[in-house]
Amino acid sequence: MTSSFWLMLAIILGAAAAWLVPAYRRKQAVKEPFPEAWRRILARNFPVYRRMPADLQLQLRQRIKLFLHQKQFSGCAGLTITDEIRVTIAASACLLILNRATDVYAGLHYILVYPNAFLIQQEEVDGAGLVSAKNQGLLGQSWSNGKIILSWEDVLKGNREFSDGSNVALHEFAHQLDNENGGTNGVPVLASTEKYQHWSQVLSAEFEALRQAAMQGDPSLINYYGATAPAEFFAVVTEVFFEQPKQLAEQHPALFLQLKAYYRVDPTDWL
DSSP states (O other): OOHHHHHHHHHHHHHHHHHHHHHHHHHHHHHSOOOHHHHHHHHHHOTHHHHSOHHHHHHHHHHHHHHHHHOEEEEOTTOOOOHHHHHHHHHHHHHTTTTOOOOSOTTOOEEEEESSOEEEEEEEEOTTOOEEEEEEEESEEEOTTSEEEEEHHHHHHHHHTTTSSOOHHHHHHHHHHHGGGSSOSSOOOOSSHHHHHHHHHHHHHHHHHHHHHHHHTOOOSSOGGGGGOHHHHHHHHHHHHHHSHHHHHHHOHHHHHHHHHHHTOOGGGGO
């Protein structure tokens, strides 16, 4: 047989191994029992887990195992990554993808975790066109290049106080879902043209209503930060949907139904 044959065979076998080995490891990771220590972490740091029905609890545990198998965590500013950090953050991420035939954030590879709020340097341009650098404190940040940055202190606070409509981990992972269609614009991947039309009608109207409320200082269940951009609106209302679902359903019923259809869960059942 010719050398070209053996070369082609090697390429085919290499490609098969590149596909089969990760698939096998993924399958094995999901088959592993969920450690009892991880259950205690969920009970302590993710109390909404205890209120969920058994089938969703099982789904969440399975997706957490897969998430932790696939994603790389790195501690920043001296923070040591522990199972408590990994499991708590994974629970937040996987809460958003229950009942959905989807991978666990295929485009996300790295989670960078700071002990608390972190500073970034941001450029600002004044009216004369002069550029200046300004330090800005953040609790979280989502990137389109496969990274999320989170403040561990604020992730923990948001998950343990799961009723105030503020949760930085849910917010940043919602941005990752938003970006699955190639752009972070407040429109995640939906199933049909009709669903995109309904989504646009409802969320555009609600976004504009929030902008008006913010300008006039009117009371709002939805944080004014959601009025800064459609992408931020989607992330902010995701926080409210999971943490204050009853209030959202009562005050913004059309918005609640759109989010319920997208996330395929009804958090009012967990109250």
